[in-house]
Amino acid sequence: MRVTVRLFARLRDIAGASELAREIAPGATIGAVWRELTREFPDFEAYERSISTAVNADYARMDREVRDGDEVAFLPPVSGG
């Protein structure tokens, strides 16, 4: 199945894209998508403990299963204000 990955701030800079389309195995979690990305972009590893994640523009935990067509977002520590 296919998901859209959204990346922000420094994660976007590291990947060189704000949006990626990725094929993932059925039943994969957000965490599995993240691990795939860290293989592709080793600099992501520094964010392992500090990112937040969202599915379809709602905060979600790493163990959440993703579905075909989902938008999965990876959010580095925030700095609004």
Next chain:
Amino acid sequence: MSPLLAIGREPLQLERLVAAVAREGGADGAIASFLGVVRNHNAGRRVRYLEYEAYEPLAVKVFERIEAETRDRWPGVRLALQHRIGRLEIGEASVAIAAASPHRAEAFAACRYAIERVKQIAPIWKHEFFEGGDVWIEGATADPDDRAARAEAERVACA
């Protein structure tokens, strides 16, 4: 930007927010407001300008959450909260908040609480361009369910 809770690229207009939270009929005794503005220095660096980025649909939902939390804690308060994104020059406003209430203590507290929560959980980032380089500012790991963070925002708001 006209809704009370919004993200946008246009310059923020605090006067409009203040007018928007004021209730008809004169039930409010206080409107507290806050403007976050772009500072010309940070961590020993001379800042040239900032670029703000947001995950907009989630950020608006987070603003709705912050407004609901504020109403839950201070039931008489009406809150407006807007954040600007894109390139902002020194001295320009990045965030504007207005809180109306029958009494001033709740208006001040709600205003302070809202900005603390924005900094904790809103999916917004500042990219700082300073003399000699640029850096993404990374603050808090956003977790809306973190009760300790929410309690800390409340503690600061009521200090």
